[in-house]
Amino acid sequence: MTFWPLLAIAAAVIAAYLFSSRRALALRVSGRGYFHSLPSYHGLLAAISALMAGLAAFILLRQFEAFSALAIAAVAGTVAVVAAALPATKISAAFRARPVFEAIVLGILIASSVVAILTTVGIFASVVFESLVFFREINVFSFLFGSHWAPTGTPPAFGFIPLLVGTFLITFIAILVAAPLGLFSAVYMAEYATSNVRSVAKPLLEMLAGIPTVVLGFFAALTVAPLIRNWGESIGLSVASESALAAGLVMGMMIVPLISSLSDDIINAVPQSLRDGSYAMGATKSETIKRVVLPAALPGIVSAIMLAISRAVGETMIVVMAAGLAANLSLNPLDAVTTITVQIATLLVGDQEFDSAKTLSAFALGLVLFFFTLALNYVALRIVQKYKQQYD
């Protein structure tokens, strides 16, 4: 159903490029004046108009099941060829093909970055209606500032604070683990390690990013949590079987590769001339790194850490398995806490009836989390902008 039409369009696109660029070249060689645009731009312009028109025709025709694949292929191919002929007939010395083509490309680039906005709008729309229904039943302020969370209790309590604190606590532990490990790993890989070590270590770390979080969750629950409990009890602390510490530690390991891999690239991209300048002044390697390389790489490193924090805030499985679901309002890393995302997931896949306040609270949580991280990211952006410098 899709193969033949796409093949026809592809053929038309290639033909359009070849024909138009050759024609422009031939005209230029034959000495019809000074050409504004290179031949390839004439070709690209023809090709891109063929592609856009062909795809549009294809998508339009697909709506009707009456047409066979071959019929669609024929029509879409013809449309593409006609669309390519429009710029092709205009090929001349004065025709400014490049600005036209570049305007189209810029349009595509802008459209791509708008996708992210649309996604946000879509996410907002898909949680906001249910949230409104929820907030009709539950007061917004008692939700935002309540300190007790028990959506299925009798009577239910929807206090958001314990979840917020739990999220904070676990994310904080995770970053405490991941930031030094990730940064030092990155510095070592970029500045000290031989290229052999680096070529092994970097993919190894990236593999860590690919281990499904279910697996890390099992590891946190069955290996790390009992370890912490035994250790804690041996020095006389009371440790919950599911502690925020276990979840936070393992989550920290999960986001190490995000920080290390991205930071490594950024550090590598700091121009060698900066280092050479520093060495020339007699600085040791570590002094160069601390005073020259890292400050130059700071904006990139901050955005890597922000990405890691975002990932930790959004993570679900590890916390479900290792930290449990008890909504305790506590800052003690040895207590059991729960996070916003965990509550969202368990409420949505639970056995409760779906349109009750219990399940709807999941949407409200999603909405609040959304604004919450928005504020966080805004602050981070301001910081990055303040310290952003371009080195050469």
Place this chain on the structure above:
Amino acid sequence: MTDTPYQKLLAKRYASERRFRAYGAIALILTSVFLLYLLVDIVRKGWPAFVEHRATFDVTLDASQIDKANPAATDYLVIVKDAWRSQFPDLNSRTDKKQLNALLSQNAAESLKQQVIDNPGLIGQTVRADVLLSDDADLYFKGLSQETDTTLLDRVREKIEITRNMSWRLLNNGDSREPELAGLRGAIAGSLLTVAVALALGLPLGIAAAIYLEQFAPKNRWTDVIEVNINNLAAVPSIIFGLLGLAMFLNLFGMPRSAPLVGGLVLALLVLPTIIIASRAALRAVPPSIKEAALGVGASHQQAVFHHVLPLALPGILTGAILGMARAFGETAPLLMIGMVAFIADVPQSFTDAATVLPVQIYLWSDLPELGFQSKTAAAIMVLITILFLLNGFAIYLRKKFERRW
């Protein structure tokens, strides 16, 4: 030589240099050790899933039980089970028979059936059949059994020839509720289809957005909004992306449920921020002098970016792609809402067939009561990591090829 203050200072600086270097090495080693520990643990648990036990005994292919004209139409399981029970003539109470039957797999007669179809001349003869044991028996012979009463299994071990074989069922079969038969073929195909869609969409979109934001966008409030918004998307819990997929792709656009196409679309949106952020960092890291030099000799802005900046930023962009792909491969929660957390026995053939993916299969298997699924779960993780490693390897090869230092 006397210790001048300068030498003391120098010694201190060198010591600090060594310490700093050691921190880096320790961090790297610590992370690697953690990873290796995890991997070894997984391999140790998953290894048994690649081994299966078979029993070999005589089966009489009675001509009266098999239709010679159409040997495929016979229920060979009945024949095999009869022959199996006849090996233990003293066990003939109803419970004994039931227990004996339970030691054979549902698929026990599969190879015998093929043998007879290939060679109908065997009908009427007695053949040595190689029969797959059930999960309970298999676990016992692997030494992983939880059975409290093993007298029957001990008898089987004495009486019958049991062979231990490598098994590639895990890679060749679709999903099943019998642990000894369950395989990952459907999940692997589903994962590849889904991630293919996600990358085909997410990578170009992400790179294009990054190029615009980093190189062309005017620095104003509007681009700040986009920037904050992209960072924010990375923090949206993945299950919410599932809600978006349900509302938009399924309900609004009427796309099929459980399809890799929809899963890929959702995952593309999910990995978009990761790819954009990494690509932007990579583009930002290319020294501006490169672009300025290109502009200086008369290149247009786009020519400077596409011909000079982008190729130099490619290694970093590939890192972003790898991290994004790794995330897409390991994601479970958003697929729940669009129907991909499901038991699907058939292997998906196209982007619109019902499918599930590897991490979902891992999640589902880890929640089943049968013990045999525990090693299957670990083995599925091994498969997932291997696939990831192979794909990573390719991307890393590309990255190495393009990487350079200023």
Place this chain on the structure above:
Amino acid sequence: MKRILLTASLLALVATPALAGRDQIRIVGSSTVYPFTTTVAEAFGKASGKTPIVESTGTGGGMKLFCAGVGEAHPDFTNASRQIKKSEFEDCAKNGVTDIVEIMVGFDGLTLAQSKEAKEFALTKQQIFAALAKEIPDKDGKLVANPNMMWSDVDSSLPAIKIEVLGPPPTSGTRDSFAELVLEKGAEKLESLAALKKTDAKAFEKVWKSVREDGAYVEAGENDNLIVQKLQGNPNALGIFGFSFLEENANVVRGLSVEGKAPSYEAVADGSYKVARPLFIYAKKQHVDVIPGMKEFIAEYVSVKALGEDGYLGEKGLVTLPPAELERVRAEAAELKVLTAAGLK
């Protein structure tokens, strides 16, 4: 001529009922019933060639999808670890899903289990209530926050180990059933609470439904295997999970007797082990004539081969219905008896 053909085909397109096309059964719903429904689906698929797709969405999410409407895009069955609620039934009716067939397929025994390394003890429902309820009556019958930290505080005959019970979260149907089957019954046995039930049923409900949140009851997530493995690492803890997990892990965990009855297949099936809840599947009768194989699938589910005493679902850990009950279920399933709102909560 061509135009006529085109118009005709367009008309045909509009006229074709939305249901045409899908030839595979789609099932959603509870993760508790999932292991059993998938087993039936596989057996059915082997016989018919089209294995139904079984999603694991949770009972609530399953009902939401199931009730969303009639047509190809909506599932044909939903699994449920509790009976359909009245509100869900009404939601269904509102969306045109009026003919629902309810099939009770068996029981899920809920077990309280401990590591085999731990010292065995037995409990009564009253003791479990006294250990897990958020508030219990003191000597004068006044409700106070649960002071019991050790099992020996609950009853001096019990061992002196810390109360720590790993169980499902409140969003889980397992937890609801546990509260109804154990905590409510346990609470009723206390005089002061029995009196409260008569005077103020709402307040009584609050007492037995509220489980303590001070760490004695650990909300451990929905994965029962995880609870089993956590018990192995922590011999002092008890865990609450489904009977099939106890059966599969009989070597490492042991089920505690409740009210003098140890959880065994026989005890659950004959009803003497009282902590068991019914499991259901719901079928959309409006799909029966459109989606091929629905009747056959129901027949396979309630067949003797599957649900009978020695059926394959029994081997998978489902506690099957008593013979008389099974006969009734089979008859109702065969005639596709439509569910009415009467009797729903």
